[in-house]
Amino acid sequence: AQTIHQWPVAEIKAVGSPLSLGCTIKGKSSPNLYWYWQATGGTLQQLFYSITVGQVESVVQLNLSASRPKDDQFILSTEKLLLSHSGFYLCAWSLWGSSYEQYFGPGTRLTVL
Amino acid sequence: QQKVQQSPESLSVPEGGMASFNCTSSDRNFQYFWWYRQHSGEGPKALMSIFSDGDKKEGRFTAHLNKASLHVSLHIRDSQPSDSALYFCAASPTGYQNFYFGKGTSLTVIP
Numbered sequence: 288a289q290t291i292h293q294w295p296v297a298e299i300k301a302v303g304s305p306l307s308l309g310c311t312i313k314g315k316s317s318p319n320l321y322w323y324w325q326a327t328g329g330t331l332q333q334l335f336y337s338i339t340v341g342q343v344e345s346v347v348q349l350n351l352s353a354s355r356p357k358d359d360q361f362i363l364s365t366e367k368l369l370l371s372h373s374g375f376y377l378c379a380w381s382l383w384g385s386s387y388e389q390y391f392g393p394g395t396r397l398t399v400l
Numbered sequence: 401q402q403k404v405q406q407s408p409e410s411l412s413v414p415e416g417g418m419a420s421f422n423c424t425s426s427d428r429n430f431q432y433f434w435w436y437r438q439h440s441g442e443g444p445k446a447l448m449s450i451f452s453d454g455d456k457k458e459g460r461f462t463a464h465l466n467k468a469s470l471h472v473s474l475h476i477r478d479s480q481p482s483d484s485a486l487y488f489c490a491a492s493p494t495g496y497q498n499f500y501f502g503k504g505t506s507l508t509v510i511p
Contacts, residue, residue: 319496328506330488330501330502330503330504331444331501333499333500336496336498338496338497346498377443377444379443383496386434386449387434387449387495387496388434389444389499390446391443391444392443393442393443394442394443
Protein backbone atom coordinates (compact mmCIF):
# COMPACT_ATOMS: atom_id res chain seq x y z
CA ALA A 288 0.00 0.00 0.00
CA GLN A 289 1.26 3.45 -0.86
CA THR A 290 2.35 5.48 2.14
CA ILE A 291 2.03 8.90 0.53
CA HIS A 292 -0.81 10.04 -1.66
CA GLN A 293 -1.02 13.34 -3.53
CA TRP A 294 -4.04 14.86 -5.17
CA PRO A 295 -4.90 15.80 -7.80
CA VAL A 296 -2.56 14.01 -10.20
CA ALA A 297 -2.67 16.96 -12.59
CA GLU A 298 -4.38 20.32 -12.86
CA ILE A 299 -4.87 22.89 -15.60
CA LYS A 300 -5.86 26.26 -14.14
CA ALA A 301 -6.30 29.83 -15.31
CA VAL A 302 -4.11 32.71 -14.14
CA GLY A 303 -5.74 34.37 -11.16
CA SER A 304 -7.72 31.32 -10.09
CA PRO A 305 -7.33 29.64 -6.68
CA LEU A 306 -5.48 26.39 -6.10
CA SER A 307 -5.43 23.69 -3.47
CA LEU A 308 -3.12 20.66 -3.56
CA GLY A 309 -3.18 17.92 -0.99
CA CYS A 310 -0.92 15.28 0.47
CA THR A 311 -1.79 12.45 2.87
CA ILE A 312 0.64 10.19 4.70
CA LYS A 313 -0.62 6.80 5.89
CA GLY A 314 0.79 4.66 8.65
CA LYS A 315 3.45 7.05 9.93
CA SER A 316 3.21 8.77 13.28
CA SER A 317 4.18 12.45 13.48
CA PRO A 318 6.17 12.65 10.26
CA ASN A 319 8.08 15.73 9.17
CA LEU A 320 6.34 17.03 6.04
CA TYR A 321 7.65 19.02 3.10
CA TRP A 322 6.44 20.73 -0.08
CA TYR A 323 8.71 21.16 -3.09
CA TRP A 324 8.34 22.78 -6.51
CA GLN A 325 10.17 21.51 -9.56
CA ALA A 326 10.36 23.04 -13.02
CA THR A 327 10.45 20.48 -15.86
CA GLY A 328 13.84 18.75 -15.69
CA GLY A 329 14.96 21.19 -13.04
CA THR A 330 16.10 21.22 -9.46
CA LEU A 331 13.84 20.87 -6.44
CA GLN A 332 13.02 24.07 -4.60
CA GLN A 333 11.76 23.55 -1.07
CA LEU A 334 8.66 25.62 -0.33
CA PHE A 335 7.54 24.69 3.19
CA TYR A 336 8.20 22.30 6.02
CA SER A 337 6.18 21.20 9.02
CA ILE A 338 7.45 19.39 12.07
CA THR A 339 4.15 19.26 13.95
CA VAL A 340 0.42 19.68 13.42
CA GLY A 341 -0.64 23.28 12.99
CA GLN A 342 2.88 24.62 12.49
CA VAL A 343 4.27 25.35 9.04
CA GLU A 344 7.48 27.18 8.16
CA SER A 345 7.93 28.97 4.84
CA VAL A 346 11.24 28.57 3.04
CA VAL A 347 10.68 30.81 0.00
CA GLN A 348 8.09 33.44 -0.86
CA LEU A 349 6.22 32.40 -4.00
CA ASN A 350 2.69 33.65 -3.20
CA LEU A 351 1.81 30.22 -1.85
CA SER A 352 0.68 29.09 1.57
CA ALA A 353 0.61 25.75 3.34
CA SER A 354 -1.26 24.25 6.24
CA ARG A 355 -1.13 21.06 8.26
CA PRO A 356 -4.64 20.52 9.64
CA LYS A 357 -3.98 16.93 10.71
CA ASP A 358 -0.89 14.93 11.59
CA ASP A 359 -1.11 13.06 8.29
CA GLN A 360 -2.25 15.85 5.97
CA PHE A 361 -0.41 18.73 4.27
CA ILE A 362 -2.17 21.27 2.06
CA LEU A 363 -0.63 23.74 -0.41
CA SER A 364 -2.76 26.60 -1.66
CA THR A 365 -2.97 30.04 -3.18
CA GLU A 366 -5.82 32.44 -3.86
CA LYS A 367 -4.38 33.70 -7.17
CA LEU A 368 -2.29 31.62 -9.49
CA LEU A 369 0.53 33.11 -11.56
CA LEU A 370 2.03 31.72 -14.76
CA SER A 371 5.23 31.08 -12.78
CA HIS A 372 3.39 28.61 -10.55
CA SER A 373 3.36 26.03 -13.34
CA GLY A 374 5.46 22.99 -12.57
CA PHE A 375 5.63 19.77 -10.62
CA TYR A 376 4.65 19.89 -6.93
CA LEU A 377 6.04 17.22 -4.68
CA CYS A 378 5.14 16.36 -1.12
CA ALA A 379 7.61 14.41 1.02
CA TRP A 380 7.85 12.97 4.52
CA SER A 381 10.64 11.90 6.82
CA LEU A 382 10.95 10.58 10.34
CA TRP A 383 13.15 11.73 13.19
CA GLY A 384 16.53 10.19 13.55
CA SER A 385 18.23 7.57 11.41
CA SER A 386 19.04 8.83 7.94
CA TYR A 387 16.40 11.59 7.72
CA GLU A 388 15.90 10.57 4.13
CA GLN A 389 12.79 12.00 2.54
CA TYR A 390 10.14 9.87 0.84
CA PHE A 391 8.48 11.69 -2.01
CA GLY A 392 4.98 11.34 -3.33
CA PRO A 393 4.13 10.87 -7.03
CA GLY A 394 3.65 14.62 -7.48
CA THR A 395 1.03 16.91 -9.00
CA ARG A 396 1.61 18.42 -12.44
CA LEU A 397 0.23 21.98 -12.52
CA THR A 398 -0.22 23.96 -15.73
CA VAL A 399 -1.27 27.59 -15.42
CA LEU A 400 -2.60 29.19 -18.59
CA GLN B 401 23.65 31.82 -5.36
CA GLN B 402 23.15 28.09 -5.66
CA LYS B 403 24.23 26.56 -2.34
CA VAL B 404 24.73 23.09 -3.82
CA GLN B 405 26.52 22.75 -7.14
CA GLN B 406 26.54 19.54 -9.11
CA SER B 407 28.64 18.31 -11.99
CA PRO B 408 28.49 17.18 -14.67
CA GLU B 409 25.13 18.34 -16.04
CA SER B 410 24.81 15.16 -18.05
CA LEU B 411 26.64 11.89 -18.32
CA SER B 412 26.58 8.90 -20.68
CA VAL B 413 28.16 5.59 -19.75
CA PRO B 414 28.05 2.15 -21.37
CA GLU B 415 26.16 -0.64 -19.68
CA GLY B 416 28.44 -2.19 -17.06
CA GLY B 417 30.51 0.97 -16.73
CA MET B 418 31.11 3.33 -13.83
CA ALA B 419 29.05 6.51 -13.41
CA SER B 420 30.44 9.28 -11.17
CA PHE B 421 28.68 12.37 -9.85
CA ASN B 422 30.09 15.31 -7.94
CA CYS B 423 28.60 17.84 -5.59
CA THR B 424 30.13 20.85 -3.84
CA SER B 425 28.39 23.03 -1.29
CA SER B 426 29.14 26.61 -0.32
CA ASP B 427 27.75 26.50 3.22
CA ARG B 428 29.90 25.13 6.03
CA ASN B 429 26.78 24.68 8.15
CA PHE B 430 25.74 21.71 6.02
CA GLN B 431 26.17 18.53 8.04
CA TYR B 432 23.84 16.13 6.25
CA PHE B 433 24.07 15.00 2.65
CA TRP B 434 21.95 12.69 0.47
CA TRP B 435 21.82 11.43 -3.06
CA TYR B 436 18.42 11.08 -4.74
CA ARG B 437 17.39 9.62 -8.07
CA GLN B 438 14.38 10.63 -10.13
CA HIS B 439 12.97 8.77 -13.10
CA SER B 440 10.91 10.81 -15.54
CA GLY B 441 7.41 11.61 -14.28
CA GLU B 442 8.04 10.25 -10.78
CA GLY B 443 9.02 11.67 -7.41
CA PRO B 444 12.69 11.39 -6.36
CA LYS B 445 13.82 8.35 -4.38
CA ALA B 446 16.64 8.40 -1.85
CA LEU B 447 19.71 6.38 -2.79
CA MET B 448 22.08 7.07 0.06
CA SER B 449 22.67 9.32 3.02
CA ILE B 450 26.15 10.26 4.21
CA PHE B 451 26.90 12.30 7.29
CA SER B 452 30.50 11.37 8.18
CA ASP B 453 33.76 11.85 6.33
CA GLY B 454 34.86 8.91 4.24
CA ASP B 455 33.21 6.29 2.08
CA LYS B 456 29.84 4.61 2.42
CA LYS B 457 29.00 1.64 0.24
CA GLU B 458 25.58 0.12 -0.44
CA GLY B 459 25.54 -2.51 -3.15
CA ARG B 460 26.63 -0.95 -6.45
CA PHE B 461 26.55 2.56 -4.96
CA THR B 462 29.43 4.26 -3.13
CA ALA B 463 29.25 7.76 -1.67
CA HIS B 464 32.20 9.78 -0.43
CA LEU B 465 32.13 12.84 1.81
CA ASN B 466 34.88 15.33 2.60
CA LYS B 467 33.47 17.95 4.94
CA ALA B 468 36.67 20.01 4.93
CA SER B 469 36.32 20.64 1.19
CA LEU B 470 32.49 20.48 1.29
CA HIS B 471 32.59 17.84 -1.42
CA VAL B 472 30.43 14.76 -1.80
CA SER B 473 30.46 12.27 -4.64
CA LEU B 474 28.49 9.25 -5.79
CA HIS B 475 29.79 6.35 -7.86
CA ILE B 476 27.67 3.66 -9.47
CA ARG B 477 29.54 0.58 -10.66
CA ASP B 478 28.17 -1.92 -13.17
CA SER B 479 25.67 0.67 -14.46
CA GLN B 480 22.41 -0.68 -15.86
CA PRO B 481 19.96 0.90 -18.34
CA SER B 482 17.48 1.15 -15.46
CA ASP B 483 19.94 3.52 -13.73
CA SER B 484 19.21 6.11 -16.42
CA ALA B 485 17.62 8.98 -14.49
CA LEU B 486 18.20 12.41 -12.99
CA TYR B 487 20.50 12.34 -9.94
CA PHE B 488 20.36 15.01 -7.25
CA CYS B 489 22.64 15.86 -4.40
CA ALA B 490 20.90 17.36 -1.34
CA ALA B 491 22.29 19.03 1.77
CA SER B 492 20.91 20.31 5.04
CA PRO B 493 22.31 21.96 8.18
CA THR B 494 19.95 20.12 10.53
CA GLY B 495 18.51 17.17 8.65
CA TYR B 496 14.89 18.06 9.20
CA GLN B 497 14.26 21.74 8.36
CA ASN B 498 15.81 23.38 5.29
CA PHE B 499 17.05 21.32 2.37
CA TYR B 500 19.03 22.43 -0.65
CA PHE B 501 19.18 20.42 -3.85
CA GLY B 502 21.67 20.66 -6.69
CA LYS B 503 20.53 21.17 -10.27
CA GLY B 504 20.92 17.48 -11.01
CA THR B 505 22.93 15.26 -13.33
CA SER B 506 21.17 13.43 -16.13
CA LEU B 507 22.56 9.90 -16.52
CA THR B 508 22.08 7.82 -19.66
CA VAL B 509 23.28 4.23 -19.61
CA ILE B 510 23.78 2.97 -23.13
CA PRO B 511 22.98 -0.75 -23.67
